[in-house]
Amino acid sequence: MELKTPYLLFLGDVPDALAAKTALGIVDWRRDWCVGQWRLEGCAADAGLPDMDAAAGARAGARTMVVGAVNAGGVLPDHWVASIVAALEAGMDVATGLHQKLSDIPEIKAAAEAHGGQLLDVRHSTERFATGKGAKRPGRRLLTVGTDCSVGKKYTVLALESGMRDAGFDADFKATGQTGVFISGRGVAIDAVVADFISGAAEWLTPAADPNHWDLVEGQGSLFHPSFAGVSLGLLHGSQPDAFVVCHEPTRTKMRGVQHPLPSIREVIDLTVRCGSLTNPEIRCVGIAVNTAALGEAEARAMLDEMAGEHGLPATDPVRFGVAPIVEEIKRSFPTA
Amino acid sequence: MELKTPYLLFLGDVPDALAAKTALGIVDWRRDWCVGQWRLEGCAADAGLPDMDAAAGARAGARTMVVGAVNAGGVLPDHWVASIVAALEAGMDVATGLHQKLSDIPEIKAAAEAHGGQLLDVRHSTERFATGKGAKRPGRRLLTVGTDCSVGKKYTVLALESGMRDAGFDADFKATGQTGVFISGRGVAIDAVVADFISGAAEWLTPAADPNHWDLVEGQGSLFHPSFAGVSLGLLHGSQPDAFVVCHEPTRTKMRGVQHPLPSIREVIDLTVRCGSLTNPEIRCVGIAVNTAALGEAEARAMLDEMAGEHGLPATDPVRFGVAPIVEEIKRSFPTA
Numbered sequence: 001m002e003l004k005t006p007y008l009l010f011l012g013d014v015p016d017a018l019a020a021k022t023a024l025g026i027v028d029w030r031r032d033w034c035v036g037q038w039r040l041e042g043c044a045a046d047a048g049l050p051d052m053d054a055a056a057g058a059r060a061g062a063r064t065m066v067v068g069a070v071n072a073g074g075v076l077p078d079h080w081v082a083s084i085v086a087a088l089e090a091g092m093d094v095a096t097g098l099h100q101k102l103s104d105i106p107e108i109k110a111a112a113e114a115h116g117g118q119l120l121d122v123r124h125s126t127e128r129f130a131t132g133k134g135a136k137r138p139g140r141r142l143l144t145v146g147t148d149c150s151v152g153k154k155y156t157v158l159a160l161e162s163g164m165r166d167a168g169f170d171a172d173f174k175a176t177g178q179t180g181v182f183i184s185g186r187g188v189a190i191d192a193v194v195a196d197f198i199s200g201a202a203e204w205l206t207p208a209a210d211p212n213h214w215d216l217v218e219g220q221g222s223l224f225h226p227s228f229a230g231v232s233l234g235l236l237h238g239s240q241p242d243a244f245v246v247c248h249e250p251t252r253t254k255m256r257g258v259q260h261p262l263p264s265i266r267e268v269i270d271l272t273v274r275c276g277s278l279t280n281p282e283i284r285c286v287g288i289a290v291n292t293a294a295l296g297e298a299e300a301r302a303m304l305d306e307m308a309g310e311h312g313l314p315a316t317d318p319v320r321f322g323v324a325p326i327v328e329e330i331k332r333s334f335p336t337a
Numbered sequence: 338m339e340l341k342t343p344y345l346l347f348l349g350d351v352p353d354a355l356a357a358k359t360a361l362g363i364v365d366w367r368r369d370w371c372v373g374q375w376r377l378e379g380c381a382a383d384a385g386l387p388d389m390d391a392a393a394g395a396r397a398g399a400r401t402m403v404v405g406a407v408n409a410g411g412v413l414p415d416h417w418v419a420s421i422v423a424a425l426e427a428g429m430d431v432a433t434g435l436h437q438k439l440s441d442i443p444e445i446k447a448a449a450e451a452h453g454g455q456l457l458d459v460r461h462s463t464e465r466f467a468t469g470k471g472a473k474r475p476g477r478r479l480l481t482v483g484t485d486c487s488v489g490k491k492y493t494v495l496a497l498e499s500g501m502r503d504a505g506f507d508a509d510f511k512a513t514g515q516t517g518v519f520i521s522g523r524g525v526a527i528d529a530v531v532a533d534f535i536s537g538a539a540e541w542l543t544p545a546a547d548p549n550h551w552d553l554v555e556g557q558g559s560l561f562h563p564s565f566a567g568v569s570l571g572l573l574h575g576s577q578p579d580a581f582v583v584c585h586e587p588t589r590t591k592m593r594g595v596q597h598p599l600p601s602i603r604e605v606i607d608l609t610v611r612c613g614s615l616t617n618p619e620i621r622c623v624g625i626a627v628n629t630a631a632l633g634e635a636e637a638r639a640m641l642d643e644m645a646g647e648h649g650l651p652a653t654d655p656v657r658f659g660v661a662p663i664v665e666e667i668k669r670s671f672p673t674a
Contacts, residue, residue, distance in 0.1 A: 131564040133564070191531075194528075230535040234532070
């Protein structure tokens with residue numbers, strides 16, 4: 001799936017910033033792709049962009065309107081339909097990450113056909129994948145893994161893209177979730193792929209490349225999460241990482257949506273190496289990324305120092321302290337060929 | 338998905354028995370559900386049933402015509418469409434396990450609507466699953482796992498259903514693949530579920546039950562298969578087995594469809610226990626099922642004795658020597674509450 005940039009971000013009339021987190025994530029990482037935001041009356045979110053409607057967005061050069069907000073339930077509210085039709089009438093494509101397909105809504109389908117706009121349902125891949133082959137491909141790959149869902153795997157890999165490029169690496173972010181796809185303009189929502197093709201989709205996403213090229217793959221779920229571990233394992237096998245970073249949120253006591261405690265970082269490293277070695281016997285951990293937002297600075301630094309010592313690996317908070325120690329570790333571990 | 342029995346098995350004009358293995362599997366395990374077979378001119382497969390066409394099948398009481406054959410590519414040959422239409426006209430439902438949907442073929446869709454017949458695409462579940470929760474449910478569960486795909490996981494679990502029922506257990510086969518669904522009349526083709534819902538579908542398939550009831554779950558793939566391990570892990574987490582049996586084919590040198598060698602039985606036991614303990618800390622291996630067809634009887638018995646000694650577990654060939662030693666082990670390990 002490839003999205004045309006730049007974007008107009010549609011925020012609807014969501015009641016808080018959390019409901020617009022897709023739009024906020026796009027602005028965090030791709031501010032220069034966003035010409036503006038379109039907010040309906042009553043919208044309580046603000047992505048900090050110029051306000052404009054569809055016609056103004058099109059005049060400002062937007063080629064895709066991204067629905068960067070969700071209401072409860074993940075369905076499209078009826079009163080957003082007119083805005084989507086207006087975007088199509090203005091000549092834009094429209095992209096969403098909702099479970100509901102845009103083309104299932106007759107007015108939207110008709111407007112897309114009448115104006116030649118594409119409807120991009122990021123959660124419904126139209127690509128037909130092969131099953132994974134597991135053969136080693138040239139090129140380097142890094143995957144973020146986690147002690148849970150929503151522990152900073154996307155943020156960490158985007159920070160690494162930026163940090164590795166600054167350090168002279170040829171490195172590309174590879175999106176596996178809907179917000180990631182909007183941020184990179186392409187990718188696969190891997191959790192929406194048919195189960196037989198998880199590793200095959202990951203292979204398609206990270207094809208053979210130059211020996212010094214790095215694909216930086218957004219991880220999903222956790223090998224220890226009882227809802228999503230199958231996705232995590234297929235993504236690990238298919239992306240065959242040379243290097244991985246463990247992401248962790250130290251204040252969480254239970255995994256998201258279930259009653260299970262979080263695994264230790266050591267358990268995550270061990271199981272990732274054990275399973276990952278099936279498709280890449282050289283797999284190794286290159287760092288630990290911790291969300292320390294709940295801690296004071298001294299406390300955060302002490303925790304990171306302790307983790308670094310315990311595991312013999314760089315440990316950092318990518319948001320607070322940057323990813324330089326992990327980039328250094330990658331440089332040391334993988335000399336340019 | 339629930340199929341109405343009895344069945345008329347449609348074999349088309351396939352060139353060999355392998356192409357009709359779905360039909361042959363149904364006859365092996367549910368001979369009394371099959372009123373007859375319908376073979377077109379040139380068919381080289383024979384399920385050993387009375388030959389009859391759709392009209393005769395309906396008169397004999399068949400309520401579903403099962404397309405029990407595939408041609409290369411898994412698509413429906415054009416010249417089979419008339420037979421499917423005839424089955425609908427005769428008042429039957431029609432079920433297939435093809436990737437292609439029956440309702441995508443206009444003549445078939447029209448005939449189904451005209452005659453009120455159901456089109457059952459076993460590989461396209463219409464059930465909407467929740468994500469897995471991982472909470473322990475009452476009732477016992479057994480899962481077959483493997484050193485590879487196609488090593489007898491379905492055969493073993495069906496043989497266990499028969500052997501455990503004979504020994505007085507309350508035990509039900511739970512199908513997770515298309516042939517299994519035809520054999521049990523219900524189930525989920527778990528490899529066709531959207532990736533986010535693998536463990537959730539397995540939880541739906543094996544709900545809370547009487548403490549002495551056994552769900553015997555057909556395994557899929559292998560935790561060590563680079564194409565399908567995600568499916569295997571989600572199925573393991575969702576079915577939360579108390580007991581598992583490792584299935585193995587000793588003459589195979591590479592896993593099906595890939596270049597990877599097979600893991601050892603020890604590796605499969607260890608990783609299954611490690612991952613399975615996430616949703617059932619009491620998980621244990623209760624036996625090894627080996628396909629010894631390529632060996633002489635003395636050689637087969639020697640191999641099984643050696644495996645049994647090495648792992649301290651019963652080892653048998655379910656086809657050749659039956660499953661009694663595994664049923665005994667289950668009886669010993671899980672006393673009736």
